Structures are given as C-alpha cells and as structure tokens.
Amino acid sequence: MTGKRTDYLSWDEYFMAVALLSGHRSKDPNTQVGACVANSQNKIVGVGYNGFPWRCSDDELPWAREGAYLDTKYPYVCHAELNAVLNSISFDLRDCRLYVALFPCNECTKVIIQAGIREIIYLSDKYKDTDSVRAAKIMLDKSNTIYRQFFPSRQVVTLNFQVD
Ligand SMILES: O=c1[nH]c(=O)n([C@H]2C[C@H](O)[C@@H](COP(=O)(O)O)O2)cc1CO
Numbered sequence: 190m191t192g193k194r195t196d197y198l199s200w201d202e203y204f205m206a207v208a209l210l211s212g213h214r215s216k217d218p219n220t221q222v223g224a225c226v227a228n229s230q231n232k233i234v235g236v237g238y239n240g241f242p243w244r245c246s247d248d249e250l251p252w253a254r255e256g257a258y259l260d261t262k263y264p265y266v267c268h269a270e271l272n273a274v275l276n277s278i279s280f281d282l283r284d285c286r287l288y289v290a291l292f293p294c295n296e297c298t299k300v301i302i303q304a305g306i307r308e309i310i311y312l313s314d315k316y317k318d319t320d321s322v323r324a325a326k327i328m329l330d331k332s333n334t335i336y337r338q339f340f341p342s343r344q345v346v347t348l349n350f351q352v353d
C-alpha cells in the first residue's frame with residue numbers, strides 16, 4: 190500500500206486534455222479544435238489550435254461559415270494540427286502521437302504523415318462523411334499511420350484556478 194492517488198490522469202487523458210485546453214484559445218465561434226503532439230517518451234513537443242496566421246488580425250478576417258468563399262474563414266484559418274506541427278520544438282516528429290479533438294482533414298493529414306507522426310488519437314469524427322476525411326483515411330491507411338478514437342473513462346476534467 191503506497192498511498193498513491195488512484196484518480197490521476199492517464200497519459201491519453203492528459204494529452205487529450207492539453208489538446209482540449211489549447212482549443213479554448215481558438216476564436217472560432219463554431220468549432221474550437223486543439224491538438225497536442227507527444228513523443229515516445231511521453232513528453233509534449235507541440236500544441237496548437239485553429240486560428241488565423243500570424244499578423245492576420247482576428248478582427249479583420251471573417252469567421253463566417255457561409256457566403257462567398259473569400260468572405261468565410263475557410264481559406265484563411267490554420268488548422269490546429271498544422272499549428273501543433275509547426276509550433277513543435279523539433280522539426281522531426283518521428284514516432285510521435287498527435288492528440289486532437291477532431292479527426293484531421295486531408296490537408297493536415299499530409300502534414301502529419303510528412304512530419305513522421307505515427308499515431309493519431311481523436312475524439313470526434315463529426316465530418317467522417319466528407320471527402321476530406323475519406324481522403325485522410327486513405328492516406329493514413331496507405332502510410333500505416335495508426336488512428337484510434339479516444340473513449341475517455343471520465344467525462345470531465347475540472348481545472349480550478351483557486352488553489353489553497
Ligand atoms: O481537423 C480540423 N482541424 C481544425 O483545426 N479545423 C478547424 C478549421 C475551422 O476553424 C474549424 C471548422 O469549422 P466548421 O466546423 O465551422 O466548419 O475547425 C477543422 C478540422 C476538420 O476539418
């Protein structure tokens with residue numbers, strides 16, 4: 190009997206929680222996506238969330254989903270996975286895992302594979318019926334990149350800024 194806590198976060202819960210927390214930085218009013226890259230030693234090497242590129246003001250570019258293409262967010266927004274890879278401390282993410290709230294699109298999937306990431310752990314697959322996600326899965330299967338949905342054993346992790 191060591192007296193060890195038993196309700197501590199598993200590695201999967203921890204990295205997914207970091208991904209979700211990062212998503213709270215997103216200004217997207219509809220979908221906030223966070224991503225976290227962990228290496229084979231369980232060290233975090235990159236985090237990201239969806240947002241506009243550096244120096245492109247959040248107050249000037251549109252967050253709309255509909256309308257003329259150039260008047261929507263889609264041509265401008267950097268996806269969380271892209272930012273997590275670009276923000277990472279190493280250019281070489283060989284054998285790393287990517288934790289992400291939403292299944293990656295085909296464009297992020299190319300970046301993920303080229304960076305050397307070997308496993309994707311995701312929560313939601315809400316766009317699974319789109320060609321983008323279908324193409325992503327074709328590339329992931331061909332490149333032997335593992336992907337698995339995360340089914341947490343707890344529904345909520347609470348953060349309390351009030352510590353004693
Ligand atoms: O894998 C992803 N990663 C990611 O960061 N995103 C971002 C782009 C947009 O800001 C938002 C998706 O917006 P919407 O659900 O309103 O179409 O999520 C979207 C996807 C899936 O396409």
Ligand SMILES: [Zn+2]
Nearest residue numbers: 268293294297
């Ligand atoms: Zn993407």
